[in-house]
Amino acid sequence: MTFKTNLPAASCPALSGFGVLDIRGADAAAFLQAQAMNDVATLTPGQWQWNGWLTPKGRVVALFVLLRVAPDHFLAVLPDFPADDLRQRLQRFVFRSKLSLRTADDMVAAAGPQATLPAPDLALGDAVEGWALDFGGDGGARTLWLLPASHPALAPPDAGIDRAWFAADLAHGLPRLPAEAVEAWTPQMLSLGRLSAFSLKKGCYPGQEIVARTHYLGQAKRGLVRLEGQALRPGMSVEGAGVTVGSLVCSDAAGHEGLAVLASDAPDVLATGDRHCRRLPLLGGLARPS
Numbered sequence: 085m086t087f088k089t090n091l092p093a094a095s096c097p098a099l100s101g102f103g104v105l106d107i108r109g110a111d112a113a114a115f116l117q118a119q120a121m122n123d124v125a126t127l128t129p130g131q132w133q134w135n136g137w138l139t140p141k142g143r144v145v146a147l148f149v150l151l152r153v154a155p156d157h158f159l160a161v162l163p164d165f166p167a168d169d170l171r172q173r174l175q176r177f178v179f180r181s182k183l184s185l186r187t188a189d190d191m192v193a194a195a196g197p198q199a200t201l202p203a204p205d206l207a208l209g210d211a212v213e214g215w216a217l218d219f220g221g222d223g224g225a226r227t228l229w230l231l232p233a234s235h236p237a238l239a240p241p242d243a244g245i246d247r248a249w250f251a252a253d254l255a256h257g258l259p260r261l262p263a264e265a266v267e268a269w270t271p272q273m274l275s276l277g278r279l280s281a282f283s284l285k286k287g288c289y290p291g292q293e294i295v296a297r298t299h300y301l302g303q304a305k306r307g308l309v310r311l312e313g314q315a316l317r318p319g320m321s322v323e324g325a326g327v328t329v330g331s332l333v334c335s336d337a338a339g340h341e342g343l344a345v346l347a348s349d350a351p352d353v354l355a356t357g358d359r360h361c362r363r364l365p366l367l368g369g370l371a372r373p374s
Contacts, residue, residue, distance in 0.1 A: 089213045089229075091237035096196030096229050099249060100241045103167030104191040104230065105148075108157040109183030116158060119177060119290065120150065121271060123283040126373075127152040131205050132217055133372050134281035135160070136271070137170065142294030143267040144274060146170050147259060147281065149228075151207055151215065159215075161193055161230065163253070164261050192238055195245050196229045205372040221256045221369030250336055256370040257308055259343055260334045262318045269333065272298050273345045275308035280371045306330065309346045311354070313361030316342040322361070324351040332356070 107116060117124045122135040132151040136144055146165035152158055162170065168187040175185055191214075199216035201208055209215035214231035226249070231238055253260055259274045271282045272295070284299055298304050309330070311322070316335040321328045322344050329350035335342030341364070346354075354361050 089209070089216070089231075089237065091196060091229075091235075093236045094239040096194035096231060096235075096237045097239045097242040097245050098192050098194045099163075099228075100246050101164060102193035103162045103165075104188040104193065105160040105162065105167045105171055106158075106186040106188040106191075107160065107183060108154075108186075109181070110156055111181040112156050112158055112183040113152075115178065115181050115183050116150070117286065118288070119174060121282040121289055121291065121295070122150070122280075123286040124150065124152075124158075125286065129154050130207055132207055133205065134276070134279045136276070136281060137174070138271070138289070138291030138295070139267055140290050142270045142291035142298070144261065144269055144271060144276075145173070145267055147261060147274075147276070149217065151217065151230075153211075153215075159188065159191070159230065161228070163193075165266065190233045192231050192233050192235075194229045194231055194238060195249055196227060196237065198225050199227045199229075201227075219252075219370070221252075222367040223252055223255050223369075226252060247337065251341065254310060254334070254336065254341055254343055255364075255367045257310065257343065257366040258370060259308065262334055264319050265333050269345060270298060271295055272304040273306045273308070274333070275366075278308075278366070278368075278371060280373065305348050306345050307348060308333070308366070309344050309350075310341070310364040310366050311344050311356075311361045312341050312364050313339075313356055314359045315339045316356060316361070318342075320356050322346060322350075323355045324353065329354070 135150040136147040149161040217228040219226040316339045320332040330346035
């Protein structure tokens, strides 16, 4: 669906750390269906979903937004994992498929004014005007803008907006994976079912056997928990009743809030190092239909 953005000049600060991968060609949909962990075949042009790419052992390499621009054209928006790194990894599996993988340095993910969108998983826009995606949840409205790098509405990154965006992701249980968390967690450990980010019904993809076995055998003994504390940092152990019950996946720059993978029977009283921390509720509403 096309529209005129009518965005004021310099109204959309670029989001630090975001990259875009462009996937297009006659075999693009089939390729992504075989590689990505969510059901790409359910997407219609203009629709997006949470998706990701796993190792054969079912560990999350990258978590991303996948927008279907056209029947044979997709954009993957990566909040943490370098787009060119994912391009190189996926390129090894292209073989004779008719598609191209391109790091889209000409597209920029930005925060900006709220757009009125027809449904949470439907984007508005085109390659010239850019795209608007609804990133809102129970914590309030947000719009992610994908804009051409030359768009007059783009502004330089703003540290305050970066912090607020990151905090909203944490509050809604969207893991922001630092380098040390790559290939460390399964989708179930990261509670990505909350975001409808992986499929149990579609055909094979890397790691699918592990994901399905964990689900159907009821072996998911760990999940994502939002914590508030002091000096939190990724990789830090979380203690409960004198034993290690999990570890921090990611945290904000101030170390006051983070997401941890904890055992399902972890006690309510928790600590990191010699400091107490407490659970906070995970907000809903960020899931998108899959």
